[in-house]
Amino acid sequence: MFFLRQLTHTILLHPSYFGAQLEDYLRQKLYEDVEGTCSGKYGYIISVVTINDIGEGKIMPGTGQARFKCSYTAIVMKPFKGEVVDGKVVNVNKMGFFAMVGPLQVFVSSHLVHADMKFDPNASPQCYRSNDEVIQRDTCVRMEIVGCRIEANDIFAIGTIKKDFMGQIQD
Amino acid sequence: MGDSTPLTLRADLPYPITLTRLVLVPGQPVRRGDRLLEYSFLSATQRKENEAALKQGKTVPPEKHKNDMVGSWESPIDGEIVRWGEAAKTGTVIERRQASKPLVWVEQPCTHPVQIHGMCGVCGADLTNDDYLSRPAAEEPGPSRYPGSFELAHDALGVTVSTNEAKRLETLSRDTLLSSRRLSLIVDLDQTIIHTTVDPTVGEWMNEIMEDEEEERRAKEEEEEKEKKDKAVEEGGEGDKSAVRSTTPPMSPPPKREKNPNAEALKDVARFQLADDLPPGAVKTKGRRPEPVRWYYTKPRPGLTKFLSSLSELYEMHVYTMGTRTYADAICRVIDPEGKIFGGRILSRDESGSMSSKSLVRLFPTDQSMVVVIDDRSDVWGDCPNLVKVVPYDFFIGIGDINGSFLPPTQPAVTPIPAAAAAAAASSPSTAASSPGPETPPEIPSTEDGLLLQSKLLDDLAEKRPLAKLEEETERAEEEAESAAEAAEAEGSGKPEKDATAEPQAAQAPAAQAHHPHPHPHHRKQLLNPEDHELERVAGILREVHSGFYKAFDDRVPGSNAMPLQCDTPLLIQEIKDQVLSGCVIAFTGVIPRNVVPERSDIWQTAESFGALCVHELNDKVTHLVTATLGTEKMHRAARMPRTQVVWLTWLQTSIALWRREPEDPFLAHRPSTGSGSRGVNSRADSEDAKQAEGGGGGGGAAFGRAREPETDADGDTPMTEESGDTESEGPVDADGHHVSEDDLAQDAAVFDAAWDDDAQAEFDKFLEDGSDDDDDDDDEAHTATDGGDNDDSSSDDEPVNRSRSRAETPSVWSRAATPGPSILSRAGTPGPEQDPKHVRYADEENQPLESVRQPQPGDISSFPALPPRKRARLLLTAPTDDDDVPEANRMNYTAPGSYGKEKGEANGDMGPETDGEGTEGTGGGASEAESEDEFAQMLADSLAEE
Incomplete structure (x- = not known):
């Protein structure tokens, strides 16, 4: 699920950057530092929407570096158990398949695909196949998240397509 | 869901324990950490007290024997109690040895058969609880921390499965294989189906070839253009449409430089870079990615496409390599661009969990009866009965396995054919270059060292360019040989046949051009050999195994579910092997x-x-x-x-x-009783050898290589006396580093005389006639022999002696044609008619230094590696002493007026290291040495004075 959240980030700036371009540099550094990262607490930081305040720099004694506490608003994505997500299959094997939901990797075990779907190792590429559906690499699938494991800097999820209206998205 | 899980008591309870209460009854739900039963036990302190009392002879009151502590056993899993075991009754005493018996059966809602990242792949439950309840499981061996789980998938995605699930999946895949009548084939990459190098020389050659082709194409176009114009002119303007086709084949103008002779061999070499292949020390930084530095060049083994496409109908192909994941992916893109053959079934070092061994269990945890492995190394597989060992593919000479730095170097003893021995020598880092001081220890590196070492090895390889070096050396040897030949011709005694032998390579190389009118002073040699038939042989074996398997499968008792006993690839492979000998x-x-x-x-x-x-x-x-x-x-x-x-x-x-089973004839060792006959052949061969040595430029290394190799003589005889000559004389030489011991020489001379017959005498006389030019050649030969080698003046000391005495060679260079079967005896670069003995020499000399390197003596400057090789080589040509068996012709030329007497005088005495290597130019070399020393001393004095 996506959220708009106000977050802060501390930037340490080397004195060689102090100058007219300082603010530009800070903005750029903020984007570089936070976009695309993942924190267990907030989820994946997809994009910084606005930078609310870059704060006043404070020179650190000893190093001469300036510390800026920036506050910004960002779109974050955090998966939850029970959430239905759309993803793209990246890897199929006999134990199940992996799909990417944006930055999040979801594993769907072969136990959690429809009973009539069988793994076909001889197909190229390998796929899960039923009468009307094929799940192979690059297929778009809709799945429900069964569980998430959230670590400090990473999130993994388990999904299922063994429910109504789940599975390959045909359009 | 699923059947119930048996639970056993933990091994670390204070046994013996007495069960006092079963807390839960069947049908009750249980949660992780819930108390299952209570027990009592005798505390350790009480027991010690009792024992102490017994030792002192006191009687222990019975109440002290009673259990004085209580404990409880908690469930490690969630679920519902199904039933208690028979032993689970109040009052039962359970000893430690009985603890492994299941005591209670619990039905779990999910048995967590698939696990990923510490999470159940089915119910999403977190399985990483690391508390006292999971402790015993965590200590269990296995790739995963979960009881009874296997890592099954090819990729490092971290999916593990339980034993039951693994069995289920295996049955599934077995059924799939059986229904498509296929087996599984695990394929190794490096040196099995491809050969990869990082030597930039290959890239330069490829660029060269590309430019040549481009030029040719352009020339062709121009030609066509011209033709078209001509026609257009002829046909008077209306020929625009009709003049498209030219009738005469366009003549390409002679290329400015000689075409690269390796063009044919390098035709299908692919090159790629790895994204994660960073220069050592570079840190992956965000935003700015350092450019990958290294180019990899991969040569698919000849016939690979056919091999893969035909066998993929019989086998499901897997890749199992010691390379990294990115490397394996890159290779698979080269050999299987559509992904049809391997289809993502790739297992690399990153996933296998071991840097030095491969395991079938990793891919096929429960059933290995339908698997065949092909690999060039059997040691990494241990005693795997599924392995079909292939002969290593060594296309880029002197590279070996670029991913093999974690493995011990291959033992030359396993296949001491020159090719393999050379490959082994090259693959061990210490001998990769012929520098005498090995910088890296040859023992197996640890994992973290190994990564560094490999990176270093690759850098070394890229820097040292074994191929360029080889080419250079070959050229130099060739030049010398040629100049010698020219000199011989100038003298008027060169025979036409000699010319032919002088340049067998030039005549045989595919890109050969007429050699004498050629404007270039030298010819470029084809170093890389495109010929290899190993895959055809392996394919034959694999087909046999496949047909054997499915024949047995078809003959199975109809209706019975069990697989026939014969349906077992290890068994079938063993059967085929059994028939060999x-x-x-x-x-x-x-x-x-x-x-x-x-x-x-x-x-x-x-x-x-x-x-x-x-x-x-x-x-x-x-x-x-x-x-x-x-x-x-x-x-x-x-x-x-x-x-x-x-x-x-x-x-x-x-x-x-x-x-x-090879025919024995080419390998027959000559029998001692027929010794005199073969001696005769040997001595006759001397003269031919001298001629040939000039053509091949084959030095000591070649001799060394050939000595190890049984050769078919023209007469069908197998002269092997050189072996004995070598072994007899080499030992003492290495030991004292000076000269062949007198005794040996005398002994050899005796043998030599005994073997001397009329035939030999005739040959000898003939030899004397050519003597004047032959020994020139010998001279050159000795140079080249020692050029490539290290400061092993000891070995070269006896080289001329040996060579002139007992070399047995047929005029034809030993080649694949001489022995039946695919070429495993020749290194990849050297089979077939275009075989180049120089390669053998080069490679084998790589092998030599380790044996013949000796500690430099204080005054032993002449043997120092820093000296220019040519000068050193000259020095190494010692004048033979009276005791040496040198043919008369040679002797005259070898002995320079000054040094002969000197040598003779000192031959028996204790020779100083200076005189040890002194030859015709010895004094000159020594003088220059002294000069340079003076210079240095002068500089030192100057600098001191300045201060």
């Missing part, structure tokens, strides 16, 4: 060291695994006596046995490597 009764002599139990030696066991019967002693039944040396007692006895053939060890090794 079946009926051979083999005895060894000089092969197995004395300190090894013969039955346990590798060669014994390998021979037996190929169906031979090995015996200790010679008897009537022995069909083959396998020997590594000449003149053993067993050989003498075998010579009198009509049934016994005396063969070189190479016969056995070749047969084993090729899985086919």
